[in-house]
Amino acid sequence: MLQLRIICPAERTGEVTEVLERSVGTAHLAVVAGAARQPPGDLLLCEVAREAADELIDELRALGLARDGSIVLQDAVLSLSERSARAEREAPGEPADAVLWESLSELTHEESTVSVTYLAFMTTAVMIAACGVMLDNAILIVGAMAVGPEFGPLSGVSTALAQWRPRQAARSLSALVTGFAVAIALTTVGTLALDAAGLFSAGMLGGRRGTTEFVWQPGRLSLVVALLAGIAGALSLTSAKSGALIGVAISVTTVPAAANAAVALAYGDGPELRGSSLQLVVNLSGILVAGTLTMIAQRLLLERTKRRERALAARDTARSGP
Structure with missing residues (x-):
């Protein structure tokens, strides 16, 4: 699993949250309102299966987050959760074949x-x-x-x-x-x-x-x-x-x-x-x-x-x- 961290303008948090919730391969979504200071906005955290990450990043870029906020993706060294395991099973393809372009x-x-x-x-x-x-x-x-x-x-x-x-x-x-x-x-x-x-x-x-x-x-x-x-x-x-x-x-x-x-x-x-x-x-x-x-x-x-x-x-x- 990968860990996704997003800084999002407050007025777009609802739209971004909707994208994350309906995306296959995501789990453990957390929203911390007003946590970001530079740039100001909300902090969103979630886990995403490697094989689903590339398509999700494209969607988030299309929402302008790379311009008006930030998108950070990094390896989660260990994730002990049934939700994470289910998200990986639901994501299309195999983790070893996934490419983060x-x-x-x-x-x-x-x-x-x-x-x-x-x-x-x-x-x-x-x-x-x-x-x-x-x-x-x-x-x-x-x-x-x-x-x-x-x-x-x-x-x-x-x-x-x-x-x-x-x-x-x-x-x-x-x-x-x-x-x-x-x-x-x-x-x-x-x-x-x-x-x-x-x-x-x-x-x-x-x-x-x-x-x-x-x-x-x-x-x-x-x-x-x-x-x-x-x-x-x-x-x-x-x-x-x-x-x-x-x-x-x-x-x-x-x-x-x-x-x-x-x-x-x-x-x-x-x-x-x-x-x-x-x-x-x-x-x-x-x-x-x-x-x-x-x-x-x-x-x-x-x-x-x-x-x-x-x-x-x-x-x-x-x-x-x-």
Whole structure:
């Protein structure tokens, strides 16, 4: 169950209360008149089943509460109540399949912002991967993949496209491109600096690297893995499975490919630069396509489930009527 907290202008409390009372999947409605001070109004509290929350939030936004009051939705860690259990049973669909699109949009919007922290994480990840490439060290490669923040803007593009919000998709895509461009440029400079210090050399890049050669040699399996990672990433976001998202982050060679491209650029190695760039484009494209299609499929499936549940409820009501 989720906990819903609303600050509502007093003149609209009756209308909002009516919406909450007739919504399937709600329980424990409480109204505290005059409790809100900034903005002034009434405080409304209730619990709502996860699978019913997205539709309810849309109704509350349509009433102008996001503009004139506030709507806060958060996880209820524990709810011991028969009413709560009944509300979950009555809500259409399954909690594990429910998607809170408004919450997802807010999350991906925040993670798609070009900030100093975002660029610092991206550059640090690519630099770690560059060390892994030069040392042929798989541990450093995996560590860099876990540090990289690129899945934030990637998921932002997919989420925006699934809801057809082109402006938000363009914003996230811009953050993704900017992050990789800045990280590759700084890693190229860092590579030259480490070469001047005697820590890197062209021979380290040109030598045989059995462990990390995959980062600049794209193949058909690269696209397959990217597509699978896009599906897993979308599912992990919509179901709030952060552990699965970490697994996605270390399964696709986006950051290592960018690092290899930066090192190859620094040493003027054309074949590796082209191979790394192609690997990066293939992986990013695969994740975007698969993630977007997965979210669209989830949206359509949820809408179909809700229509079926409503039809069944209407049929049961008709049968039980006079």
